[in-house]
Amino acid sequence: MKVWATVLCILSVMVTPTFGEPLDTVFLEELTWPELRTLVQTGKTTMIFPIGGTEQNGPHMALGKHNARVRMLSERIARTLGNALVAPVIAYVPEGTLSPPTGHMRFAGTITVPEDVFRRLLESAARSARLHGFRDVVFLGDHGSTQVGEKMVAARLNREWAATPVRAHAIEEYYHAATAGFRALLSARGYRPEELGDHAALPDTALTLALDPSLVRTGLLRDDRAPGAGSGADGDPRRASAELGRLGVDLIVARTVAAIKASTTNLR
Ligand SMILES: [Zn+2]
Numbered sequence: 654m655k656v657w658a659t660v661l662c663i664l665s666v667m668v669t670p671t672f673g674e675p676l677d678t679v680f681l682e683e684l685t686w687p688e689l690r691t692l693v694q695t696g697k698t699t700m701i702f703p704i705g706g707t708e709q710n711g712p713h714m715a716l717g718k719h720n721a722r723v724r725m726l727s728e729r730i731a732r733t734l735g736n737a738l739v740a741p742v743i744a745y746v747p748e749g750t751l752s753p754p755t756g757h758m759r760f761a762g763t764i765t766v767p768e769d770v771f772r773r774l775l776e777s778a779a780r781s782a783r784l785h786g787f788r789d790v791v792f793l794g795d796h797g798s799t800q801v802g803e804k805m806v807a808a809r810l811n812r813e814w815a816a817t818p819v820r821a822h823a824i825e826e827y828y829h830a831a832t833a834g835f836r837a838l839l840s841a842r843g844y845r846p847e848e849l850g851d852h853a854a855l856p857d858t859a860l861t862l863a864l865d866p867s868l869v870r871t872g873l874l875r876d877d878r879a880p881g882a883g884s885g886a887d888g889d890p891r892r893a894s895a896e897l898g899r900l901g902v903d904l905i906v907a908r909t910v911a912a913i914k915a916s917t918t919n920l921r
Contacts, residue, residue, distance in 0.1 A: 679731040679739050689785070692738065699737035699789040699917070700782040702775070703727040704803065706746040706796035709760035710861075711853035711886030715868040716762045718853075718861055720744045723795035725864045726827075726905055730793070733910045737791070740778065746799050747771050760885050768802060775806045783819045789917050790821045793909065794828055811920065820920045826912035827905060831860065834908065835901040847879075850888010856901060858890035863898025 676688060681700075684692070705720035720742045731737035748765035749756030757763040766774075779790040790810075792803040803823035810821040835856045836849045848855040861868050879889035 679728055679737065681738055681740050684738075689738075693786040697736055697738050698787050699731075699734060699791060699913070700740055700787040701727045701731055701737050701791045701793055702740045702743060702778055702782075704743045704746060704775075704792060704794040704796070704799050706748060706799065707744055707762070707764040708748050708757040708796070709763050709853075709885045710857065711880055711890065712884055713870045713873040713880070713886070713890060714853055714858060714861055717744075718857070718868060719795040721865045721868060722860060723793060726795075726902065726909075727793055729902070729906045730909050730913070733906060734913060737913075740782070743774065743778070745771075746796055747802070748798065757885070771799065772802045772806050775803065776810065779806065779810055779821050783814070788819050789913075790819070791913055792821070792823045794823075795831065797828065797832075800825055800828055818921070820917065822913065822916040822920065824909060824912050824916065827909040830905040830908040831901065832856070834904055835860070838900060838904060839897065844892070845889075848889045848892060850886070850890075852888070853880075853886040853890060854888020855890050855893045855897075858893035859895070859898035860901045860905075861898070862893055862895040863902050866895060869893075 676684070676692075678684065681689060703723040703726075705717075705723045707716055707720065708718075709716060710718045724739070724742050727739045731739050745764055745766045747768045748763050749758040751758060751765065758765055775792065779792075782790045790807075792807060794800055794803050800823070804825070807821035807823040814820065839849055839856060840846075844855060850856075858869060858874070862871075874891050874893065876891065879891060880886040
């Protein structure tokens with residue numbers, strides 16, 4: 654009996670860093686600091702920073718689209734990689750100017766921050782991950798305007814960290830797969846250019862339906878007419894479906910995982 658108790662005790666230490674239930678989360682926010690430290694020590698040395706944005710998404714989709722999407726996709730990407738954890742979503746990003754309001758700032762609810770504030774935030778977040786033992790810091794940006802800043806910050810950190818084993822990675826393929834890549838897939842299935850659009854159109858809406866349908870006002874998708882000028886949507890979302898969205902999700906996860914693996918190898 655005593656022997657079994659000892660064996661069980663050893664097994665539980667091997668399975669989990671605590672004596673509780675085995676942990677089944679990749680989210681940093683759901684771990685205690687000793688659990689996090691043990692996971693890093695046992696090989697979870699990639700930290701994904703999901704970068705969203707709080708912005709208007711037409712009359713039919715909620716302002717948190719980017720944040721919800723990048724969190725859920727980051728989880729799938731981290732689980733597929735097997736050695737990654739996911740930091741809290743960065744939900745405040747550059748969206749345009751306040752005075753006069755430009756871009757999405759013309760619509761209620763959009764929140765912007767200056768570009769330099771965004772870059773300094775990313776930089777400090779990446780430095781924090783390095784301090785705690787992560788070897789690869791990955792930026793995944795769901796919104797277009799954050800891509801350049803992510804690349805600049807990663808390049809600057811990699812110059813500074815050249816003599817160390819730590820690297821930062823701005824994975825543009827995530828954004829390319831979610832936009833041009835998914836549009837090409839839909840186009841090959843016969844969806845028209847005016848449906849594919851640029852913002853809050855069919856691809857954007859399908860991805861959100863697949864990941865968190867509570868963010869989509871499906872009643873509005875049954876309108877006779879597509880959302881027009883001044884609606885905030887660019888393109889026609891009415892034939893969006895969760896089924897189509899799942900094709901996009903699979904594409905984004907597969908291409909992003911491949912790009913992270915390539916970058917973490919090539920940058921050393
Ligand atoms: Zn956006």
